[in-house]
Amino acid sequence: MEKKRVPSLVKDEALVHKRRAQMVKGAVALFKEKGFHRTTTREIAKASGFSIGTLYEYIGSKEDVLYLVCDAVYGEVMERLEQLLTEENAGVERVRHLVRSLFKVIDEMQDEVLVMYQEAKSLPKEALPYVLQREKEMTERIQDVLAKSRAEGVIQLPDEQLPLAAENLMVKGHMWAFRRWSLASSYSLETYTKAQIEQILSGLKADVENKRGR
Amino acid sequence: MEKKRVPSLVKDEALVHKRRAQMVKGAVALFKEKGFHRTTTREIAKASGFSIGTLYEYIGSKEDVLYLVCDAVYGEVMERLEQLLTEENAGVERVRHLVRSLFKVIDEMQDEVLVMYQEAKSLPKEALPYVLQREKEMTERIQDVLAKSRAEGVIQLPDEQLPLAAENLMVKGHMWAFRRWSLASSYSLETYTKAQIEQILSGLKADVENKRGR
Amino acid sequence: MEKKRVPSLVKDEALVHKRRAQMVKGAVALFKEKGFHRTTTREIAKASGFSIGTLYEYIGSKEDVLYLVCDAVYGEVMERLEQLLTEENAGVERVRHLVRSLFKVIDEMQDEVLVMYQEAKSLPKEALPYVLQREKEMTERIQDVLAKSRAEGVIQLPDEQLPLAAENLMVKGHMWAFRRWSLASSYSLETYTKAQIEQILSGLKADVENKRGR
Amino acid sequence: MEKKRVPSLVKDEALVHKRRAQMVKGAVALFKEKGFHRTTTREIAKASGFSIGTLYEYIGSKEDVLYLVCDAVYGEVMERLEQLLTEENAGVERVRHLVRSLFKVIDEMQDEVLVMYQEAKSLPKEALPYVLQREKEMTERIQDVLAKSRAEGVIQLPDEQLPLAAENLMVKGHMWAFRRWSLASSYSLETYTKAQIEQILSGLKADVENKRGR
């Protein structure tokens, strides 16, 4: 899957990078506050620290800004996650660490994640598959960790349920961002993480039945 | 929490109901396809089977359409869910039935649920709290069922985790709608439901450790 | 100059009269408050005590309402003025009584006169000449009274200035309505009338010069 | 009384001035022909020589155009009047010159004055007081001249009638614009001015009575 080429009239690549970073930063704040459609290109330019004319030196259309945001967010989320996942753990603790890491990263980048979640559908047609691809890659990264633990025998799961388990983890992470309105009154990141780990690992079924049932 | 009053110039209440039902139906299809912002009021009118002038006889602003959609969707989702939940079950089977019912309803109303999920943030300021309230009510309904099963001793869960368990169920339901792009290739509603029930009830931890760990 | 025919679908002439009277009354209040253009036909219908459908049984277009208002206002102003002018006076007192009467009528019908003044330009093209004609008629009526006093030798005025004197009187009357924002703080109808009579009759030139100058 | 700030997206103040002057010129012609409400913003833009988008770079709303017109008209009327009033005169001639100057300016700016007169009521709520204030200022300027002549003893007038005399002059000036339909057939600016000066100075009362009455 190819990264979408965002056209720029400016040749100096370093400058392009710098300006786009400014754009992404300004745009995220605006998109979070008012959403993609209610944000004007003028506002983006202003928040980025340059003029509307300059904005269009670095992008081809407003939608490109959204794409750049999404791309940047995935990049940073993955990077931070990888950073945390360098810490090696074994057995069930590996899973616990995975969940903790994922949730931590999402918590740190709440605004960005939320924006992506809510505005991804406005992405230019050609860009959506690429962004979904990055989501899939991330899910696969999660899945790999789970697979390792499964290989150690510390988690039980039929083959075909492994992807779903990974996807569940992703969603529980995102949930911390997009259901914040509901969760924030009862949970801190720590209590939320702890409770979710519990439910992920042990499920709801009471032990008594677990044991009897076998 | 008060239902928002949507102004109408037409006095005949039955007619208002009928026309708004047409509107909601037409609008959901459009919103799903192109999102709220890219859908024009003229398109909504046309899809509803009347003129732009008539549309505005039944609403005060475009945002009202979105509110009517959200309100109607919650109404129908809840109604259908209640319908399914009349079937009485006991023990773990009650939980299984709850999950099956929830997922079934969401599957039947995929488009509507997806639209609500993605566009709720565009709701008029006064309407958002009401819609969130309905989401909470629904979550509580789920929670009640879980509480019953817990009272029977078939599920284990500290008090403070019950709300989270309910919220998790809700999200896993919605997930079937909003991650369809990812799930549809590997799962049917049935396999998805079965797999999720499994993970919800038993968790990921291998029995061997479960037993040893105590 | 023909009175403009305002079309009505209703045959019963007495009813037409009654309904149009209701219309004029309701419309004047609205026009005064918000002007002709900012007043909607629905509002006129409501203020008149019937439905929008009924309104259009008695007029052909919104502009007809304005015409009916103007026509009615002139009718009533003239009628009231005639009423007051039946009181016979002689010499300068006739002029004084004329001014007093004119100002009194305009004071009583401030709202109506103001509306006519401000909205006449919105009259349907065919109706404007008729309304201007009525204004001319009224001015001539004033002029006739002045002519009488002039014949008595109590006022000095070259022939060709008589129409202007009449027109001046009319404008000073209207002025009481349309410059109310400025006059109301310093004058009551009585003091305004008295002061104007003074200036109309004696002018500004100091007597000393008057006398010397000849 | 503060001048209302009309918002502009354009920063170059000189350009703003220039464009607004174009706007005022174009708008006056249109307002005169069809009135404020029947003139569309697109027509204003076209008459001003730019696009609808550009129009809105220089104003916030259609009403702002009307305000700019009124403001510009007062500015120019006052300026021209001051210009004429630099010519010094004494005694009754001062009054004559005042009237002649006032009428001349209004004659030169007939269209503008008429538009202001007829459309002022459509001014944005906050702007009306400011415009009325300018009218008052102008009236006071007239009053000052009268006061001077009065101090010289060439005009007779109780203190409290001075403001009214000034207001009368203003209205007689405007009258040349707004009753043109009636006056134009009998008067030129010169004959109108001459006749009005006569009546203003000497009043209607015949000398014989003036003299006898004392």
Add this chain to the structure above:
DNA sequence: AATGAATGAGAGTTCATTCAT
């Protein structure tokens, strides 16, 4: 490379008028 004035298609909304009941 940066600016910001100019553009105009297109959006939401209003409202005079019609006509079936």
Add this chain to the structure above:
DNA sequence: CATGAATGAACTCTCATTCAT
């Protein structure tokens, strides 16, 4: 005669995009 739901032309205003400087 009275009603009021339906209509759609027309309005004001916005904003992504361009391009001369």
